[in-house]
Amino acid sequence: MNCKRQSSGDISRRRFLGSVGTTAAATSLLAAAPGVAAQRPATAEPPRRKIKLGWVGCGARGAWLAGLFKQHGGYDVHAVADYFPDLADKCGDALGVDKSRRFTGLSGFQKVLESGVEAVGILDVPRFHPEHARAAVAANCHVYMAKPVAVDIHDLGFITNECPDGLLWNHQTI
Numbered sequence: 001m002n003c004k005r006q007s008s009g010d011i012s013r014r015r016f017l018g019s020v021g022t023t024a025a026a027t028s029l030l031a032a033a034p035g036v037a038a039q040r041p042a043t044a045e046p047p048r049r050k051i052k053l054g055w056v057g058c059g060a061r062g063a064w065l066a067g068l069f070k071q072h073g074g075y076d077v078h079a080v081a082d083y084f085p086d087l088a089d090k091c092g093d094a095l096g097v098d099k100s101r102r103f104t105g106l107s108g109f110q111k112v113l114e115s116g117v118e119a120v121g122i123l124d125v126p127r128f129h130p131e132h133a134r135a136a137v138a139a140n141c142h143v144y145m146a147k148p149v150a151v152d153i154h155d156l157g158f159i160t161n162e163c164p165d166g167l168l169w170n171h172q173t174i
């Protein structure tokens, strides 16, 4: 896996949030407040640089949330994946993702991680959430993940006990 860090190599998961002024947006996204999730506060400074974001799962909610990240302005949606090619394409078109970085099938998420992203949105089906989050964290990616974060107690243990501090996840419903 090849999830890129900032070139200086010193970005922490906490700085990831702070560097693009995303704290408010991320909090809102985690709270899934429709309509306000992507807005940066009017007083927020413009992001110094954009985070390279990968996106896995381009269904109804996935496409909507990916659009909010794009709308926020602090993210460059660099790669997308969905099991179905037509959904990956539709999402890729909407987010301005190059056709060469629209991946499909069951291994699409791995190709997203290998594409040079720094953060990943995991919005596919719950069965895959722990596996994909584990791979993303192992690749040094920041993670925003849909609920439920896991579907059995074994995988829930990974998310709650082993996941490094700073992994973004929706803690409201597990």
Ligand SMILES: NC(=O)c1ccc[n+]([C@@H]2O[C@H](COP(=O)([O-])OP(=O)(O)OC[C@H]3O[C@@H](n4cnc5c(N)ncnc54)[C@H](O)[C@@H]3O)[C@@H](O)[C@H]2O)c1
Residues within 6 Å of the ligand: 056, 057, 058, 059, 060, 061, 062, 063, 081, 082, 083, 084, 087, 105, 106, 108, 109, 123, 124, 125, 126, 128, 146, 147, 148
């Ligand atoms: N819809 C909601 O209101 C809602 C609310 C809270 C959380 N969620 C969660 O958000 C996630 C997405 O919800 P949705 O409504 O967009 O579902 P959806 O069924 O519309 O989309 C899921 C997408 O994931 C893709 N997918 C499945 N396995 C994949 C894999 N291995 N690799 C790549 N793509 C894969 C599917 O092809 C599909 O397009 C789900 O985990 C769901 O539990 C949904």
